[in-house]
Amino acid sequence: VVREKRSGKWEIPETKEAWIFIRNSRDEEILKKKVTLSTYGSFFLSFTLAKDAPSGYYRIQVSPFESEEERNKHPESRFDGSFRVEDFRPANFEVSVRTDKESYVFEDSCKATIEGSYLFGAAMSGEKVSWKLRLNPTRFSPTGWKGYFFGPGWWEDDDKSQLIESGEGKLDSSGRFYLEKSLEEVGFKGSASLRLEAVVTDLTRQSIATRTTAVVHRGEYYIGINL
CATH class of the missing domain: 2.60.40 (Immunoglobulin-like)
Structure with missing residues (x-):
């Protein structure tokens, strides 16, 4: 333009x-x-x-x-x-991240697995891994209940994304890294979206990143009113 x-x-x-x-x-x-x-x-x-x-x-x-x-x-x-x-460089390995549940409630414990494996089948034993665990504010709309959503209204100030855990380590002999984090309250007005990002780096310094998400509910129940 x-x-x-x-x-x-x-x-x-x-x-x-x-x-x-x-x-x-x-x-x-x-x-x-x-x-x-x-x-x-x-x-x-x-x-x-x-x-x-x-x-x-x-x-x-x-x-x-x-x-x-x-x-x-x-x-x-x-x-x-x-x-x-940049010079094109094909990936030599792949990375996956998974949590033990698709959704949580605040105060639950989240367990996650980060895994790296070479494309020829071998595990990435001992390779470097780094991760970030972040909570983002979200509004929850239950399936099958059209018109219902739970969370702050559009007229309210948005809560800020919060980094709740980060770190580095090495993959074990099976190419996996395990982490566990208690999902404490962070002061959000409503529910949250949990996002886990992981980066694995091999000996040639090639890095591959991936992520996964899960819902963290404000409580075990949502109460809605139909007027």
Whole structure:
């Protein structure tokens, strides 16, 4: 989206064309293309990187001027950005996370298992694992009870997400890591969504992350009134 500042306001530019320049991490120009702006002052562009394209940061520049001399004379009229190109590296292993229940009640104990295994079948014994256990406020709507929801109203201030546990360790001989956490009250007005995120890193420093969620109910019962 392109906008031009006139009299202190951002407006659709009068010019209908723009030049796009992309330079790779070796400072080589790999794209130079003129595009036509839509009536809304926007454009869409896609291009394909070469199979042997170098990795690293690439620079992209948008300007109404084609020549580099004119672009340098009018730096206020150009936009500069960047993106990163990485070498593709296929995964050598997979990671799973599971909790012992699909839902809990505050004050319950949550037990979870993090497991890493190589794609050729071996367990990831001794590899590094890190995790974060977080509670996010949520509204609960029971299945089969359309129109009922339990939790703070839209007019109330939202509770803040809370990190309740984090840590690091190593997978055991079977490629598993076990953790247990008591789900104490954190002051939410309603129920919560429990989110467990785990990252496993192998000897080559390749890391794979995954997550799972479960509902933590405010209590064992919900009481609703139909008016």
